[in-house]
Amino acid sequence: MAARRTSTKEPNAAGSPVSMADLARELGVSMTTISRALSDHHSIGPATKQAVLRLAKKLNYQPNHLAAALRKGKSKLLGVIVPYIEGRFFASVVHGIETAASKAGFSVIICQSGEDVAHERKNIETLLSAQVAGILVSVSLTTQDFRHFEKVRKHGVPLVFFDRLVEGDNVNAVVLNDREGGYLATRHLLEQGCRRVAHFAGMQHLNIYKNRRQGYLDALQSYDIAPDESLIMDCNMSLESGANCMAALLDLPNPPDAVFSAGDSAVLGALQLLKSRGIRVPQDIALAGFSNEALTQVAEPMLTSVDQRCEEMGQAAFRLFTELVAAEGTAFSQRQVVLQPQLFVRASSLRQDTV
């Protein structure tokens, strides 16, 4: 046991990391053997394997993913870009992604674009430099130019959009059937006997808001009701915006008897305004929102809303990524996964006691 320090390089000192070379030297075998033992290669003696594993544990060996990734040309890092991480929707989607990813051995790098294209472009650069295995993104509100996404494709990095898309259909994406969601909510209001249903519409260049509005129109049509442009309000989905839109609608010569909002905060704003004016919900005006945020169950009356399956969306996005990786060489058929929305009916829209 005196014959230790015989190697050319000094063994690791105090805080320095222990590498495969260290294990090899200590055990008197080659690095190949170490590598094989650790990666559970088939051609490896069970005895040596045990010895390697034991020593690795004893010396607190920590594999260096960076080095492996560099050599293999493939990392176990996954890039995710969201406009911001706060708020139930994106947080839940990220939760879903991270859970699925970590199960498959991937680590998630999170980036926020802050609803700013410039930032989004920088995020892409960063992720490509980090050599991520794939990028999952929900585009910012201000994204109109898509060259930075082209770049990702050029680098051969799998790209999956979720919820918010870029224009054009030749992309891989996981989306909610927003149109169906808009239809379900509006149809429900009509079934409750409402006949002048207003709509708080979001920015129409975003697929999600465009589709929710379309679903609203579909529902009206199914009841043979001609859409009334004065009932369709431009809304940025904030609480204040919702209150303002509601106030404007009340000033109409012929106000609505229901509102379907493309977002929950706005419908809460409307509710607060209505209550402040002594207008009853749902008796005088029925309300329905979109996103099924936590606040819908705190408001009084509780708010009817369309659930976006946030977590499933995250899982689906990751699964689509893995499918893209698997289909690497294959003919590149773009895939779209569409999730079905679910309407949660609550007091804000229930005019009749009939279930």
Place this chain on the structure above:
Amino acid sequence: MAARRTSTKEPNAAGSPVSMADLARELGVSMTTISRALSDHHSIGPATKQAVLRLAKKLNYQPNHLAAALRKGKSKLLGVIVPYIEGRFFASVVHGIETAASKAGFSVIICQSGEDVAHERKNIETLLSAQVAGILVSVSLTTQDFRHFEKVRKHGVPLVFFDRLVEGDNVNAVVLNDREGGYLATRHLLEQGCRRVAHFAGMQHLNIYKNRRQGYLDALQSYDIAPDESLIMDCNMSLESGANCMAALLDLPNPPDAVFSAGDSAVLGALQLLKSRGIRVPQDIALAGFSNEALTQVAEPMLTSVDQRCEEMGQAAFRLFTELVAAEGTAFSQRQVVLQPQLFVRASSLRQDTV
């Protein structure tokens, strides 16, 4: 322009990444020059530098952070471990961290422990393997054994705790002054004339809940009120738990006239139960919570609550990390950053019209 394909290696084909070697070959200079030009080294001719940068842009050169990190032994990755990412608090802290980190050129790897130590241990392994430059963590509820954090220290990786700590003070941490928060809320209830203030207490092995409770006791003492054990309820901070605790308190021979809850959901549960029984808030029972969640402003009446400065906490945690890096060689003095809580007084606790 015909004399291109003269190199030993084929230039990059379609989707293959372009490396420094490619730039060097194309420009007829050495890799060293390329590296220097790109990293803005001082000894580099302005003309060559321009040429390199131009070519890099033209060929869409993307630096490989992995290779750089491997060589330098220092990555630009930062590991963050939270129990879960949903919910205003952690999402906001992560937001704060990511914003500060990306400004400083760091990418954030997000991990969720799911309130499970085993997962937390795995997260640590993953992050160490990813060669992160530092780890920021808020421990899981079930963490009682701290050896995995010791390992981080052994690997020489800076470690910063935020909000939830491990026992012992020889750690770097950013925390809220929870005791002060508990004091402020309780004191406020006392100032409103309440004399039997109950407390929904969280799990006492967690620093945050222990401190909030201590602040509650401090406030009682400042009013010379002896604590009544029957008014201190064990609560897991869920909506249901809050309702149950409230119900139990109402069954007391001498019920409370106020409740300070260590969490917001629980106080909402209490509010709902009180309303269902026709007990007025705040006239009969005043309420105050902790965290200043969004729901506090949706509930009716709006809920008084202690704000946790989530975003500042994230920023501070990142700043502490950078300070640790800067003080690498220096004597390792552990640092604790303490943030001051802020009480938001709302209708649920306002018995008097006096401001």
Place this chain on the structure above:
DNA sequence: TTGTAAGCGTTATCAT
């Protein structure tokens, strides 16, 4: 079953 050695893309040391 095990060993040798080349190479991933970068940076750093030493020359020139």
Place this chain on the structure above:
DNA sequence: ATGATAACGCTTACAA
């Protein structure tokens, strides 16, 4: 101001 070359820690043909 620029170049040649070794090294970071790992994987993987190719040999033995």
